[in-house]
Amino acid sequence: MANKRVFDLIERISALLRSDSRRHAMPHELQPVHLQALDYLSRANCFSDTPQAVGEYLGLTKGNMSQRMSVLEKLGLIRKESDERDARVVHLHLTAPGKRLLQLTYPPSSWRDLENRMRSKGARALEEELTELLHGLVAANDFRSFGQCKTCRFHQRKAGQAFCGLLQVELEADQTEKICREHQLATA
Amino acid sequence: MANKRVFDLIERISALLRSDSRRHAMPHELQPVHLQALDYLSRANCFSDTPQAVGEYLGLTKGNMSQRMSVLEKLGLIRKESDERDARVVHLHLTAPGKRLLQLTYPPSSWRDLENRMRSKGARALEEELTELLHGLVAANDFRSFGQCKTCRFHQRKAGQAFCGLLQVELEADQTEKICREHQLATA
DNA sequence: CCTAATAGTATCGTCGATAAACTAACTGGG
DNA sequence: CCCAGTTAGTTTATCGACGATACTATTAGG
Numbered sequence: 550m551a552n553k554r555v556f557d558l559i560e561r562i563s564a565l566l567r568s569d570s571r572r573h574a575m576p577h578e579l580q581p582v583h584l585q586a587l588d589y590l591s592r593a594n595c596f597s598d599t600p601q602a603v604g605e606y607l608g609l610t611k612g613n614m615s616q617r618m619s620v621l622e623k624l625g626l627i628r629k630e631s632d633e634r635d636a637r638v639v640h641l642h643l644t645a646p647g648k649r650l651l652q653l654t655y656p657p658s659s660w661r662d663l664e665n666r667m668r669s670k671g672a673r674a675l676e677e678e679l680t681e682l683l684h685g686l687v688a689a690n691d692f693r694s695f696g697q698c699k700t701c702r703f704h705q706r707k708a709g710q711a712f713c714g715l716l717q718v719e720l721e722a723d724q725t726e727k728i729c730r731e732h733q734l735a736t737a
Numbered sequence: 738m739a740n741k742r743v744f745d746l747i748e749r750i751s752a753l754l755r756s757d758s759r760r761h762a763m764p765h766e767l768q769p770v771h772l773q774a775l776d777y778l779s780r781a782n783c784f785s786d787t788p789q790a791v792g793e794y795l796g797l798t799k800g801n802m803s804q805r806m807s808v809l810e811k812l813g814l815i816r817k818e819s820d821e822r823d824a825r826v827v828h829l830h831l832t833a834p835g836k837r838l839l840q841l842t843y844p845p846s847s848w849r850d851l852e853n854r855m856r857s858k859g860a861r862a863l864e865e866e867l868t869e870l871l872h873g874l875v876a877a878n879d880f881r882s883f884g885q886c887k888t889c890r891f892h893q894r895k896a897g898q899a900f901c902g903l904l905q906v907e908l909e910a911d912q913t914e915k916i917c918r919e920h921q922l923a924t925a
Numbered sequence: 926c927c928t929a930a931t932a933g934t935a936t937c938g939t940c941g942a943t944a945a946a947c948t949a950a951c952t953g954g955g
Numbered sequence: 956c957c958c959a960g961t962t963a964g965t966t967t968a969t970c971g972a973c974g975a976t977a978c979t980a981t982t983a984g985g
Contacts, residue, residue: 552852552860552864553844554864555860555863555864555867556754556844556848557776558864558867558868558870558871559747559750559751559754559867560751560754560773561794561795561871561883562747562751562867562870562871562874563747563748563750563751564773564794564795564796565796565874565878565880566744566747566748566874567796568795568796568797569796569878571973571974575974580940580941580973582941582942585748585752588745599963599964600963600964601962601963601964606749606752607749607752607756608752608753608755608756608757609756609941609942609943610942610943610944611963611964611965612942612943612944612945612964612965612966612967613941613942613943614964615963615964615965615966616940616941616942616965616966617941618964619965620940635950635951635962635963636949636950636951636963637949637950637951637962637963637964638950638962638963638964639963639964656741656744659874659877659878660744660874662877662878663870663873663874663877664740666873666876666877667869667870667873671866671869672740672743674862674866675743675863675866675867675870676740676742676743676746678859678862678863678866679743679746679747679750679863680746681855681859682746682750682851682855682863683746683749683750685851685854685855686750686753686754686847686848686851688854689847689850689851689853689854690753690757690847690850692753695749759942759943763943768942768971768972770972770973787932787933788932788933789931789932789933797972797973797974798973798974798975799932799933799934800933800934800935800936800973800974800975800976801972801973801974802933803932803933803934803935804934804935804971804972804973805972806933807934808971823931823932823981823982824932824980824981824982825931825932825933825980825981825982826931826932826933826981827932827933
């Protein structure tokens with residue numbers, strides 16, 4: 550599943566995508582990492598939309614994240630909102646301009662051209678293999694998996710309502726579609 | 738072959754690898770990009786071991802590359818050598834310390850742990866699919882393919898000797914195993 | 926030749942990244 | 956209760972990647 554050649558391919562593909570992403574982000578006074586963060590936030594559930602979680606997702610420090618987030622806020626792309634229960638925690642929400650910018654710039658056009666050329670031929674297989682690869686990476690390094698809420702081992706149903714057995718809270722239906730910082734794979 | 742989910746996976750996998758690569762590179766006064774450049778140079782043939790080529794491979798500007806290369810030279814990891822035919826061209830060779838450092842730090846340990854866990858199960862399939870993906874990306878954006886010399890449409894044999902039909906020169910056997918800036922895929 | 930193109934360098938400004946020190950808020954055991 | 960320990964986030968300082976631009980030196984070609 551993993552060898553040097555696969556590593557080389559991933560490194561080069563992502564270097565090229567990154568370079569293209571920079572071209573898209575720069576006119577908006579942004580860098581690739583900002584678009585990655587915006588994209589993450591657009592998919593994170595309510596337990597996972599914090600600076601800390603973004604940092605864990607991208608493998609960057611919290612100090613760095615604090616900086617990135619204040620840039621995004623200053624540009625009006627996200628809105629900060631402090632948690633009602635725990636005043637230390639900040640939730641980050643995309644604003645309408647943020648969503649618009651994300652849709653406009655991400656993924657970069659080189660990827661979209663690719664999508665047009667290669668119409669979903671074998672996408673499923675690649676998706677599954679990369680998923681397995683990521684899970685291996687996560688397992689080997691104690692990273693968080695950031696999987697979809699409803700695929701989590703703690704996901705339950707109580708009286709027709711979705712429920713998180715780890716955090717012991719009920720879940721809105723739309724939250725279960727999003728990715729969660731606390732996500733854990735079923736024990737193999 | 739390409740959809741948003743595949744994009745997300747590649748972005749996240751490479752973000753985590755990049756973060757880990759930084760941890761490995763920093764003790765040596767280096768950044769991830771330096772290791773990527775060293776790795777490229779270790780695999781480039783004699784037409785492709787120039788600052789320009791490294792920049793094209795990684796999607797970065799030549800000015801940036803010029804800087805990176807002088808850092809690597811100052812640390813004694815590479816050696817510059819000007820071309821005999823064209824005095825503008827500089828060839829970059831790994832030194833023994835450069836090779837040692839590369840072996841020590843690249844790929845980062847998170848990847849090696851992965852390799853130990855998932856012994857070559859389905860590596861072939863993933864490799865082929867990512868290769869196809871990269872070729873699509875290359876084709877859609879007029880990037881160079883940087884394939885192995887001997888897989889190039891201009892690769893020939895003349896009297897038992899390998900020969901490049903594009904550059905019109907004979908090739909040493911070991912050069913044909915390496916990657917080439919001028920590489921072109923066979924017309925489909 | 927003289928012009929245009931090419932490989933590489935030098936210099937500049939911006940800003941992403943880490944580390945470390947800091948504040949504020951929560952938690953839990955006496 | 957309170958105080959020690961922990962956690963979320965910010966701040967500050969330092970470093971250096973990166974793009975842009977202008978520059979030099981060499982080569983190609985009409």
